[in-house]
Amino acid sequence: MRKALVAAVLGSLLLLVSPAPAYAHADxxxxxxxxxxxxxxxxxxxxxxxxxxxxxxxxxxxxxxxxxxxxxxxxxxxxxxxxxxxxxxxxxxxxxxxxxxxxxxxxxxxxxxxxGKPSTAGTPQSVVTSPSVATRLSGSHPGVLTATFANKATSGEVVWTSPSMTGSLTWPVHAKGKSSQATGVLPFAGAWTMKATLINAKGALVITSGTATLTP
Amino acid sequence: MSSRTIKRGLAILAISTTVWAFSATSASAHSKLESSNPVDGSVVTEAPASISFTFDEDLLADADSISLNAADGTNVANAKVQPAGKTVELPWPADLPAGNYQAAYRVVSADGHPVTGAISFAYAPAGVTASVAASAQPSASVIAISNTTEPESTGGNPWLGLGIGVLIGLVLVVLFAAMRRKRA
Missing domain, CATH: 2.60.40.1220 (Immunoglobulin-like)
Structure with missing residues (x-):
């Protein structure tokens, strides 16, 4: 009898610790x-x-x-x-x-x-993108950089990936006059793949990809 | 441990493992693009009635939109779209010139997360194929015909749940053994 009771209690506990159904992902x-x-x-x-x-x-x-x-x-x-x-x-x-x-x-x-102090950005470079949205990166060395897009986006994001890193770096896009910009840090030299999702005030979006190369 | 205790322990282990196996399945992921018309990377010779995206689950009717962009990045068409179950579609624009295009979508998954992605295709209606090739659009050839759908990370590890289930079962076996010893 006591054993059955203990089993019932343990069984209920087991149900409690099993994962509850969650519908949202962690962000x-x-x-x-x-x-x-x-x-x-x-x-x-x-x-x-x-x-x-x-x-x-x-x-x-x-x-x-x-x-x-x-x-x-x-x-x-x-x-x-x-x-x-x-x-x-x-x-x-x-x-x-x-x-x-x-x-x-x-x-x-x-x-x-x-x-500490951010280092110099170096020479700005243009990034060849497809579909071709004229894109300019404010430097050629790792550090704080700004990407400028000839696209009147008001929101969106730029996602950077590197073969030498898991995960990706995300920069938010904001309007800048008749173009749009995103600022963030690219942390080390090498080739960086950019995927920019640019959304304008009317909700139109374009997803453009390109590669930038940084030197030390 | 008597054989009865072991048997009982094993039964509990089996039950707890089963409970975990059923409860710890990796549940809802974001909606994933299953198919599109036009197909990503295809050459369209006959204009379809619409550009459509079909996902693996129902979409929320919440600010879903489709944009059609030319190779130079300019927006040709854009509309808020109402999903029909798993599918959203944008009417094919009348008089669309031949060329390379990107169709980009932004939809809201059943779990409330926005998902964006795009497909690329070339539109070359019969009779104007030659003019596409000859068109003064050098960027057309460098359009990467690639699937720019959001990368969907792999689901969780179901073996982890199973492992924890087995572990709990083992703990129970030990508990029962200890209880029996105490009574004896």
């Missing part, structure tokens, strides 16, 4: 430091806040050469904290994550930020 809400920011002092840790509790699959911190720095990732509910083994150096840091939300959906992402 990155914000990070500290924020993506594309310039901070005066190296942060002791990097925090990502998601829209709901997640489990950690993978995380990493990359230095300004794109090389992995030893770090530890810890999840507390919807917050992921990445702590580097040793203090981050001045320059550009990138943090990447892969997490899974309650509904089993896996998302990945990355942020980049500059510690």
């Amino acid at each position: 990155l809400v914000r990070s500290t430091p924020s993506n594309g920011s310039v901070v005066a002092k190296a942060p002791s840790s990097i925090r990502f806040t998601f829209s709901e509790a997640v489990t950690l699959d993978d995380s990493s911190i990359l230095d300004s050469a794109g090389v992995v720095e030893p770090s530890r990732g810890a999840i507390n509910g919807a917050v992921l904290t990445l702590t580097p083994a040793s203090a981050l150096r001045s320059g550009i840091s990138t943090a990447t994550f892969t997490v899974t939300s309650d509904d089993g959906h896996q998302i990945d992402g990355a942020i980049s930020f500059v510690i």
Whole structure:
């Protein structure tokens, strides 16, 4: 009798801990430091806040050469904290994550930020895109850069990916006169693939892709 | 542990594993594009009635739109569209000149997340094929015929749920064994 009771209690507990059906995926809400920011002092840790509790699959911190720095990732509910083994150096840091939300959906992402003084951007370059939207990137060196599109977009996003990095860097698009712009940090040299989704005030969207190459 | 305890433990393990196997399935992902007309990367010789996108699940009727863009990035047509189940469509614009086009969509998944993507196609109606090739549109040839659909990350790991189920089962076996020992 007692055994049956215990079994019933344990069985109910089991049902409680099994995952509740969730219909929304986790999204990155914000990070500290924020993506594309310039901070005066190296942060002791990097925090990502998601829209709901997640489990950690993978995380990493990359230095300004794109090389992995030893770090530890810890999840507390919807917050992921990445702590580097040793203090981050001045320059550009990138943090990447892969997490899974309650509904089993896996998302990945990355942020980049500059510690100390941003370096010079170098010579602006035009980016060949398809469909061809005239696109100009404000520099040729890693750092804070601005992409300008000859498209009267009022919203959208620019997503940058690199073969040497998991996750992608997302820059929000905003109107700038008769064109549109997005600003953020491209963290290291090499080829970067850009996918820009440009949406104008009437809701018309164009998705254009291209590649920019950065030199150290 | 007596064989009865072990049997009971195994039964609980089986049940808990089953519970997990059913509950921990990776549920709703964002709507994924299943097919389109025109097909991505195709050459259209006869104008269809509309440009359509069909997804793997019903869409929300919430600011869904389709845009048709020329190779030079200019918007040719754009409309808010009302989904019919899994499908949204934009009427084929009358007098559309031959050329390379991108059809881009922005739809809202059943889970409320906006999904954007695009397909590319060449429009070469019979009789004007030659003029397409000869047209002063050098960018036409460099149009990447690629699927720019949002990359959909892979679902979660169902084995994780299974593993946790097995683990809970094992804990229960040990618990029951301990209880029996205490009574004996």
